[in-house]
Amino acid sequence: MSDWRADGIEVAVGGFRLGPLDLALEAGRAVAVVGPSGAGKTTLLRALAGFLPIERGRLWRDGVDLTRAPPEARGLGYVPQGLGLFPHRTVFHNVRYPLEIAGTPDPDPAAEALLDRFRLRPLADRRPAALSGGEQQRVALARALAADPELIVWDEPGQALDVEARHDLGGVLADLRAVDRVPIVVVTHDPALAFSVADEFVVLDRGRLLLRADAASLLRHPPTAFVARFAGYENVLDRPAVDRAGDGPFARWLRGRAGPEGVAFRALPVPAPEAPRGAWDGVVRAARPDPDGIRLEIAADDLMLAARLPRAWSAPLPAAGSRVRFDVPSDGVRPLDGAAAP
């Protein structure tokens, strides 16, 4: 499998500019491209796939310059948003298509092997419109692999999938890396999917590269409110929220720890209300069980904060208006400094 490198690529679409951007992709690695809407994620994928011209910089595959190569000559499997399945062809003929195009002498066995691998054999004669979302994803992937790509570039896998199919997809993508050793680039809004497949995160913001980091450092040092939310921080206060927080003791304490872009911390551990301890005062606004225990919303000064009761909590949920005390683990407070962590 190939190594891919993008050196300072820049792309312009209408008034939008992306880049300059560096990327490196080795065999068997997966990169998740994340960022708020309008960050340029799809633009980046379409430029890599050859559907938008790269205005400056170079794209290399194993030292071969692909910057100006047409899409069909890049050896790159692009799965667009919505998957791009051929509505007029059956599942079998979708998967067979790249083999036909390549002029493979006897395309059927290879296509059938892919159908088997992705559990599509019983659906071989159906049209894509007659498949579930999860089945369509498997067809898209089988078809992409039929072209024997050197890189798979997938825009929004997992979009509009139910919980089961989403779980399935994680396994399929992991397989792709481990078995086929094809490097993968995914654009995703789904943190669970991203953290389950990606070795590296590329965070874009308004057309610029904000951060390239592995999962661990992304989780430890989120530079912006967006990244902090993506990394699952339940309490993310951007700079305006911190400034608006009033002049209470907790707000002042927090402001002292915030970076230029704000501050983030995990859900606060709240001891059982009948044994209150902790440095700060709060009032329960809402309490609700969720898969991780019992989630509280508490008000402290003018801030609404996410908090958690101990997992083993079995008494009735605390009533709205009841008072609690809490501590903030000081090593868990992340200033958002807007720049990539060292």
Place this chain on the structure above:
Amino acid sequence: MTGGPRTDGRPARGIAGRLWLGLGAAASASLLLLFLLPIAALLTYAPPSRLLAAAMSAPVQQSIALTLYAAALAVLASALLAVPLGYLLARHRFRGRGVVESIVTLPVVVPHLLVGLGLFFLLAVPSTPLHAAAAALGIPIYDSIAGVVLVMVVVSAPYTVVASQLAFQAVDGRVVEAARSLGAGPATAFLTVTLPIAGRGIVAGLLLTWARAVSEIGGLLILAAYVFPGGLYSGPVANPISVYVYELFQNGNLADAAAVSSVFLLIAFAIFLGVRLAERTARLPWRSGELLP
């Protein structure tokens, strides 16, 4: 119905609702009758023996053959000229696109007699350069097969332009991009993905073009009421069928006008339904996209 929940899944309807529904149904029925009754009147005016005689008459057969042949050429020309224009309008943003779209609808809104007159002044008046050019190439326009096809193309090709534009617009660009990324060059992607997906809409447009072409009379009365052999036509002198019927009617020959019209109507219907049926049931390459070996 007295009380109890309704189970047919339709909303309950009050008196005003029923009144509106009744008015709507009456309006629809009137219009449908207006479509059907004239055809029924036409088909039943002449006795069946007269229809049979018309069907067996050589001039009628020649006229119908000429009309179907010219319409087929017009459809072919539309496929070659109008489908690319539809694609251009569907896939490309360019300056003057709105102007082009307006020009496409022009032949539909201009009375067809005037279309015929325009073509006459452009091509059939001996003093014009285009007439000279056509004559130099040995292509007669006036009262010739070229004249018939020209009129038919002008008045009927817009339907194929619009239908294929809509059909190409409905093809998801991402599907085409997926094909490119799977190894298809632009031409292969067009032939194996874009065209098969748009095929149905294009065929529907060509069918409309054909129907419009065979029914043309206004322009033909001016430019090619008679067709003499020459160019792509080697049959005997004949009228397009619409002109033929019109002349029977003008001469007061009502029974023959009805009989000939009926014969042509039945043939046209049969062709129309045959194409629709074939398009719906046959495993045509544009439906499965299996254009590749």
